[in-house]
Amino acid sequence: MSKIIKFANNLRIRSKLLGAYTIAFLSALLIGGVIIILQVQHTIQNHIESELTNATLAIGNMVETAAHTSIKNHLRAVAEKNREIVATIYKQVINGELTESKAKALCRKLLFSQTIGRTGYIFCVNSDGIAAEHPQSGVTGKNFMDREFVRLMIQKKRGYLVYEWKNPGEQEKRSKAMYMSYFEPWDWIIAVSSYREEFRELINVDDFRDSILKLKFGKSGYAYIMDSKGDVIVHPHISGNYYDAKDRDGNLWVREICRMKTGRIIYSWKNPGDPFSRKKLAIFNYIPEYDWIIVSASNLDEIYAPLNTVKTIIIAIVILISLLVFVFSLWINASVVRPLRALMNQFDQGASGDFSVRMPVTTTDEIGQLAGYFNRFMGTLERSSRELQEEIIQRKKNEQALKLSEEIFSKAFRSSPSGMFIATLDGSRIINVNDSFLKITGHNLLDLVGKSLLTLSFFQKREEGRALFSDIKTRRPVVNRETGFLTASGQLRQGLISGEGVTLWGEACILGAMADITESRRLEREILDISQNERQKIAMSLHDDLCPQLIGIEFMIKMLEKRLLQSEKSPKQDAERTHQIRALILDAIEKTRNLSRGLSPVNLEDRRFDDSLADLGRYVKDVFRIECCLDSLPDQGIIPPFRDNNIATHVYYIAHEAVHNAAKHAGCTRIRICLDKNQDQIRLTITDNGSGFDPVGSHAGLGIRIMSYRAARIGGRLTITRAGEKGTRVYLELPAFGDQL
Structure with missing residues (x-):
């Protein structure tokens, strides 16, 4: 398989296009043709089977109708004849020739002496559902109103009736036919009944023979009837018993039909006048009352004749399209391969270093667009070549500038008054520190380089160090974050640390700076304590000195106000002014208390x-x-x-x-x-x-x-x-x- 793939990959484009188009079109046509043929075959088969099945059912209905009519006519004739006999005997009663009891006995003798089929008989029922006369003496006089068919007899009194009945000693109910005639003087419903299956001999095949023989399926398909013993009842070509008949393959197909009774079968058969045996499809159905099997058969070659036509058309289309594909492939080869060869030559010149080559654009199709892309590519390549030369020159300048920048950074790093350090992005390794950092921490350079600030117990709280490195690693610069750190001697100090992620020497690093603020924090705390103490002193002075004096003044003014109000010589205006002064003093007392409480809210x-x-x-x-x-x-x-x-x-x-x-x-x-x-x-x-x-x-x-x-x-x-x-x-x-x- 790998050799075939390798061989196909090494073919020329012309051969690949021709082979690919041919294989693709032929595969699609063949797959489509097979699908169409299978679908047509399935449709034809379903159609003919449906037609044969419908014909079989129609013939069965025809036979049923004929049998029904024959049975009905026969029973009606017997019923009407017996009514005439009863009416004749009744006239003798009217004329006084016979008594009514003798007349009924004579009627009973005449009615019960007749048999209908093998087991059928005649009986009489009155309008109350009582068996007036019956061949079995034990039944006469009984009420059968609980039986459905008896109620129908009373309702109709005349006409045809079919019902299910089981005689004593039988296992299952069977279909029974009845015709009724009514004799009103004695209120007798004269019923002539018998099982339908016993009237096979009453069916006249000639009533429907021509209708069956006229049915045709295709050119030579036909329908026929035989019984379960292989005796042919109706057939357009043969008669007699074919129970042991064999087809050309030796199959006893008649026996198989008699065994199955209902279904479908395919067999070989040679009708008179045919030069050879032909395959037939037969659909058959069984009428158990008459032991008849109705068969509808059609030749398979006639059924699938349209399918052969479809196959021929598909083969012709495959041949025609193959020719068109071959011609089309040659045209594509001529319009594609030649421009590609010219383009290959141009690429060869470009590969040798000549970026000025161009491809003439003569069409607007894909080949023309490809030529345009080639020209743009070569133009870009030519510009890129010039820019590359310029970039090489510029890069040399940048390298010199970078070298100078690194020297400047190194000098600034070493001489910075802040404690500077460079570490890996996760803080697991210190790369370098400056002298200020060594001075702040008390470490020497060998103690720090290659170590981690976390393992050195540099941070008073390691979680603060981990948070610092985590923030910088996630590209969040840290600015003046206060933290506690330990010097080499174990002294706890306070510092402000800043840092951010940078790329140095091709590696992602942390560039950090730290300042020792221990002394400034101490001074800030002292200032804070002094401020708090002064606030408390002022609050105490206001609360303990000024407030009592104001309260005393307020009390004196209150007493003065009272004397002014009691004195008749003093005008009322003096008392009112005194009251206003007292209100101002009270307001001053409240403000002084609030000010004292604000300066020292907690006591x-x-x-x-x-x-x-x-x-x-x-x-x-x-x-x-x-x-x-x-x-x-x-x-x-x-x-x-x-x-x-x-x-x-x-x-x-x-x-x-x-x-x-x-x-x-x-x-x-x-x-x-x-x-x-x-x-x-x-x-x-x-x-x-x-x-x-x-x-x-x-x-x-x-x-x-x-x-x-x-x-x-x-x-x-x-x-x-x-x-x-x-x-x-x-x-x-x-x-x-x-x-x-």
């Missing part, structure tokens, strides 16, 4: 911590019109969450900043503050349903940074995440009784 000696959070919620609801609810610790004797006012203040301001961020920037309608505590931890959660914000990008904000400072100052951990699809969650977690830290 564990005066109030609970959750009361301060509740005031914050009411403030947000009044100012921003935003629902702000507090879920605080249950008041069931549990120790308060904080025992140090400084820690409580830091926690309060973290909550204050988170709530104000949500109210101002998130566009939310609901804020929930949750304060929870167990034996080990205190948890503060602020959740809103707003649009949310990116916590990573917000780290540069001053408010978020101060919240982080406060959390770190009291030994807690602050986490800012999204709350589901919308909203933001600020989560503060710190050790229980963190004031002892």
Whole structure:
């Protein structure tokens, strides 16, 4: 098989086109022809079988009708004759020649002396369904109104009736025919009945012989009748018994028909006058009442004559189309192969280095388009050749510039005041660090190069280092992310680290920078503590000094107002002015208290911590019109969450900043503050349903940074995440009784 495929692949295009077209067309024609022939054969066979089946059924109906008519006429004649006999005897009763009882006895003798077929008989039924006369004495006088055919007899009284009946001793019911005649004086329905199968001899074949012999199927097909013993009843050519007849193949086809009685068979038979035996298709059906088999037969060569014509036409079409395909293939070869050869020559010249060659375009078909593509390709190739030469020159210049750039980068890297490092993209290997990085960390170069910052325990929390490398690996630059790191001596320091993914020396790397901010964070915490202490001093001065003085002034003015109102000499205007001064003093007292509470919102000696959070919620609801609810610790004797006012203040301001961020920037309608505590931890959660914000990008904000400072100052951990699809969650977690830290 592989040799044939190899041989076909090596053929010329002319041979491939001619062979492919010829094989394709011939295969399609042959497959189509076979399908058509099979379909036509199937259609013809179904048609002839349907025709033969319908003819067989029609003949059966014809025989049934003839038999029905013969039986009906015979029974009617017997019934009418016996009625005349009864009427004649009745006249003798009227004339006084016989008594009615003797007359009925004589009628009974005459009626019962007759037999209808082999087992048929005559009986009489009155209008009440009682058997007035019957050949069996035990039946006479009984009421048979429960029988369906008796009710029909009473209803009709005259006419033909067919019903099913089983005589005593028989296993199954059989079809029975009856004709009735009514004798009114005695109310007798005279019924002549017998089984239909016993009237075979009454059927006159001549009534339908000509109709059967006139049926033709094709040119020489015909119908015939025989019984189950092989005796021919009706046949256009033969008569007698053919039970042992054989066809040319030795098959006893008549016996097979007599055995099957109903079905189809194919056999060989030579009719008189035929030069040879011919295959016949026979459809046959059985009439059990008369033991007749009706057969409709047709010659197969006549049935499939149209099929032979179709085969001849298909063969002629195959030959004609093959010639047309051959001529068409030659024309295609002439119009395709020659231009391809010319194009091959042009390609050969182009392969030798001559990019100026072009192919003349003389047509607009595929060959012409191919020539146009060739010309465009050669033009592009010619331009590319020139551009390639220019690019080679430019690349040499770029290489020199890159070399210079690398030297500049190397110098800048080494001399940078920030701690610079270069590591692999996953952080598993340090490639290089500068002197500033060594100075900040206290390591030497050999300790770091080739190692991982994670395995060196550089990061205080390894998950922060993994998050840093993961963000940079996913193409998200990190800018001034604060982290704790350990020096070579194990000292914990705070640093700002930045980094992004770059490509250096053909490898994806991380270029990072780090600054030590330990001292600046210490100063910031001191400033924060000093600021908090000053705020508390000012709040205490306002609360403990100014407020009592204002309260005293208010009391004195109140007493003055009362004396002015009681004095008759003082005008009322003085009392009214005094009242206005007192109102202003009261307003000043309230503002002073609010200012004191704002400067020092948490005072564990005066109030609970959750009361301060509740005031914050009411403030947000009044100012921003935003629902702000507090879920605080249950008041069931549990120790308060904080025992140090400084820690409580830091926690309060973290909550204050988170709530104000949500109210101002998130566009939310609901804020929930949750304060929870167990034996080990205190948890503060602020959740809103707003649009949310990116916590990573917000780290540069001053408010978020101060919240982080406060959390770190009291030994807690602050986490800012999204709350589901919308909203933001600020989560503060710190050790229980963190004031002892």
